[in-house]
Amino acid sequence: MRLIRGLTNLKQFSQQAEAPLANGCVATIGNFDGVHLGHQTIIDQVREKARELGVPSVVMVFEPQPREFFQGDEAPPRLMPFRQKFESLLASGIDIVLCLRFNEKFRSYSGMGFIEEVLIDGLRVHHLVVGDDFRFGCDRAGDFALLKSVGDKRGFAVENTRTVEVAGDRVSSTRIRQVLGENRLADAEDLLGHPYRIRGRVVYGQQLGRQIGAPTANVLLPRMPALRGVYVVFATLEDGRTLDGVANIGVRPTVDGKQPSLEVHLLDFAGTLYGQRIDVVFRHFLRGEVKFDSVDDLKHQIARDFEDARAWLDISTT
């Protein structure tokens, strides 16, 4: 079991003999949105220590992310949906992802309550890696100093996270959201350590795409993305094939204007993609999303987008 959801399940994983966390763990706590270079460094720190102590490495995340809980629609955009975050954490070598629901009950934990119930009873933590600005518990009353002093008494160590800088500034999810908001894809790649990508399941849409000459694989996004507009992409399908495509990411103001989605038209492809998880890498910004007066205008613009994408692909591959 690599994903543990909720405190009740967590206790089953730590309080029974032979359970994966019965001998404790090395853990870190955070949002890990984007799993960027800074996160990857923390993950390496956790993995090294876990290997040294011979216990599993754990990343604790929250759903919704705390700012989403407190600020709702005003919260910053997400860099990746939860499932993609989970897969990226596992791919970077983490043994167990613990996902706790951030709700009224959770936010009202006192600092000590969080340490006792979650870190000690739940995780049996041996070694905790968190930033020295990490705050937790009701009114953010718990801090690094409290963790250290309780850790000294109760037998767990607390270590500060290493920080990573690119071009003189700290790598952060906020900084990546900003550069993506300005369509600076190459800068985002420098901060992420890989090109910006979104992974998700293809769902049914309004079946309008094929009627206007542009069938699109639709991936629903639970929250507004940091990127908005039309892009040249490549998409990897479940069979491992990677194909060129053109994607629109936004709310499709011309036809519905509400639910955020990522829609990908694969150039030179015919087939069915419903139900597949596809991985979409953003390579080049073509234009912003526009509300057209008619579906016919949209159709003509999409045909031009395909030409522009092919022209860009011709140049970039020769």
Ligand SMILES: Cc1cc2nc3c(=O)[nH]c(=O)nc-3n(C[C@H](O)[C@H](O)[C@H](O)COP(=O)(O)O)c2cc1C
């Ligand atoms: C290359 C491309 C560009 C698009 N640009 C816009 C746009 O500027 N404004 C908009 O409202 N929708 C845009 N769309 C989304 C279309 O509205 C959507 O794909 C179409 O309605 C089909 O929806 P369906 O998959 O639910 O059938 C674009 C789609 C593609 C593939």
Ligand SMILES: Nc1ncnc2c1ncn2[C@@H]1O[C@H](COP(=O)(O)OP(=O)(O)O)[C@@H](O)[C@H]1O
């Ligand atoms: N070239 C293509 N690019 C993307 N999807 C395609 C393509 N050819 C066929 N499809 C299939 O058609 C579906 C999209 O057609 P569309 O009319 O837009 O329907 P929907 O509104 O359900 O997304 C995709 O989910 C996929 O299964």
